[in-house]
Amino acid sequence: MRYRPLGRTGLFVSELGLGSLTFGRGxxxxxxxxxxxxxxxVSRALDAGVNVFDSADSYSEGxxxxxxxxxxGARRDDVLLATKVxxxxxxxxxxxxxxxxxxxxxxxxxxxxxxxxxxxxLQIAEPxxxxxxEETAQALDDLVRRGLVRYLGFCDxxxxxxxxxxxxxxxxxxxxxxxxxxxxSLVGRDAERDLLPxxxxxxxxxxxxxxLAGGFLTGKYDRHGGGTIEDRRTTLPYPHVDHETGHDAVDxxxxxxxxxxATPAQVALAWLLGRPHVTCVLLGASSIRQLYENIRAGEIxxxxxxxxxxxxxxxxxxxxxxxxxxxxxxEEPFDEITLT
Numbered sequence: 001m002r003y004r005p006l007g008r009t010g011l012f013v014s015e016l017g018l019g020s021l022t023f024g025r026g027x028x029x030x031x032x033x034x035x036x037x038x039x040x041x042v043s044r045a046l047d048a049g050v051n052v053f054d055s056a057d058s059y060s061e062g063x064x065x066x067x068x069x070x071x072x073g074a075r076r077d078d079v080l081l082a083t084k085v086x087x088x089x090x091x092x093x094x095x096x097x098x099x100x101x102x103x104x105x106x107x108x109x110x111x112x113x114x115x116x117x118x119x120x121x122l123q124i125a126e127p128x129x130x131x132x133x134e135e136t137a138q139a140l141d142d143l144v145r146r147g148l149v150r151y152l153g154f155c156d157x158x159x160x161x162x163x164x165x166x167x168x169x170x171x172x173x174x175x176x177x178x179x180x181x182x183x184x185s186l187v188g189r190d191a192e193r194d195l196l197p198x199x200x201x202x203x204x205x206x207x208x209x210x211x212l213a214g215g216f217l218t219g220k221y222d223r224h225g226g227g228t229i230e231d232r233r234t235t236l237p238y239p240h241v242d243h244e245t246g247h248d249a250v251d252x253x254x255x256x257x258x259x260x261x262a263t264p265a266q267v268a269l270a271w272l273l274g275r276p277h278v279t280c281v282l283l284g285a286s287s288i289r290q291l292y293e294n295i296r297a298g299e300i301x302x303x304x305x306x307x308x309x310x311x312x313x314x315x316x317x318x319x320x321x322x323x324x325x326x327x328x329x330x331e332e333p334f335d336e337i338t339l340t
Contacts, residue, residue, distance in 0.1 A: 001049025001298060004279050006080075006205035009151055009178050013080055015273055016298055017052030018045045018291070019209065019282040023067040024060030031060050032286040035067050041291050042071035046078065048295050052280050054181075054207065056084035056125060057110050069114035082121035082207070083110050084155060086128060098128035103139040107148060123153040123181055127161055133168050141174035153179035155209070159194035166202060181207040183239050184278070186253070186268050186314055187246045188213055196277040205279040211272050212265055212284075216241050219254055219264035223247050249313045256306050262296075269297035271310050 003012040018041070022033045033041065042053070053072065055065045065083060072079065085106045088096030096102065107122060122143065128136070143149040154162060154177055162180065169176040180199050184191045188210070199206050212218055223243075253264035260267070272281050285291035302310075 003049075003051075004205075006151075006279055007178050007199075008203040009205065011080065011151075013205070013280050014049055014051045015280055016048075016050055016269075016295060017054060017207065017280045017282045018042065018050055019284045020053065020055040020064040020068045021059055021284050022286045023055075024063030026060045026063070031063075033067070035070060037288070038067045038071045040288055041285060042068070044288060044291060045295070046075055050295070051079045052082065052207070052282070053079050054082045054209075054282050055114070056087065057106050057113075058084070058087035058125065062109070062113050065110055065113040066115075069116060076116055080120040081114065081116065082123060082153070083114065083119055084123045084125040085110070087125040098124060098131045098133075098136040098139075100135050100139040103136060104143065107143055111148060118147060119149050121151045121153050121179060122149040123155050123179070124157070125155055127157050133165050134172065137165070137169050137172060137174045144175045151178040153177055153181060153204075153207070155181040156183065159198045162195070163198060177204060179205040179207060179279075181209055181282075183210045184208045184272065184275075185211050185213045185239075186217060186249050186271055186310060187241050188239055189314060189316060192275075200277045206277055208272060208278055208281045210239050210284070211269055211281045213239055213241050213246070216246055217250060217253060217265060217268040219250055219257075221250075245314055249310070252309055252313045256302070256309065259306075260300065260302075262300055263293060265294060266297040266300055267302070267306075267310075269294060270300040270302050271307065273298065274302060274307060 002015045004015055005011070006013045020038075022031055023038050024031050024033070045053075053068060055068050057065060059065070069076075072081070085103055086096070086098045094102055107119065110119065111117065122140070124136070140149070140152050144152070152175055154165070157165070157180070162177070166176060180195060182191045182195050196206065198204070215221075250264060253267045257264045257267050269281060272278060283291065283294045285294060
């Protein structure tokens with residue numbers, strides 16, 4: 001396992017982490033992992049050098065945090081334990097969002113479920129348009145000052161909104177974000193446009209979620225369908241994938257996998273691990289075998305030609321502003337300007 005710096009925190013984290021979205025019950029085909037299976041998965045991940053474990057208070061109404069906390073047990077001190085706050089997970093009117101009250105109450109509940117005295121990385125699950133970020137920033141800062149949280153992050157926040165939030169934190173001199181978690185995959189490259197450059201510019205670590213696009217890049221789905229009722233994308237087709245481009249990408253993944261004796265999923269993960277500004281790729285697994293195979297992606301080295309083939313199959317046109325900057329910067333400077 002290789003390790004990378006988490007932004008400017010001074011911490012080093014494994015390039016592969018384990019997410020707990022599949023732990024517990026109640027989220028259809030997504031949740032398949034019971035406590036005994038989670039115990040084995042976490043143990044296998046730890047033995048492989050994984051030191052990042054990610055959860056959320058909304059995963060299976062808190063079951064995922066409970067299962068993960070028990071699975072870590074005495075090895076809790078060996079890891080960076082991350083969870084999230086802010087997503088609605090009950091019908092109670094104030095049980096969601098990023099108000100001071102909900103943030104503090106939810107974190108205190110997460111600590112009990114995780115069986116720990118502190119959360120290493122607390123992440124905002126999603127933006128809350130109904131709460132001024134100044135209030136959220138104060139709640140997060142107070143949790144850090146109380147010693148309940150050590151570092152802060154955000155998930156799936158547009159780059160412009162993240163920049164505004166950072167500005168509030170800087171101006172109020174509260175604890176600032178240290179990491180950003182975002183969806184990123186071979187068939188979902190929006191993060192390359194704004195969020196990853198922002199993270200690089202201000203020194204945020206990055207955690208990548210859904211690196212296999214909810215199982216699409218495993219190759220089990222073809223142009224005629226595929227998968228079973230037990231598969232995640234069959235019942236929850238998220239994240240969205242453009243099927244024409246997506247199947248073209250899977251064809252290339254299969255071809256490269258055949259060349260290097262790997263699986264399409266391993267090739268997709270290896271491609272991500274070689275992308276700029278990626279700190280840690282979070283694996284989601286529903287079985288020990290699946291986890292074992294995906295962890296092996298860290299051992300795969302793609303050559304430049306293979307990377308170019310993968311880049312080309314899902315590349316998107318540059319936005320206008322980027323095209324304009326390139327055009328202007330690449331022009332030869334004027335020796336003189338003549339006015340007529």
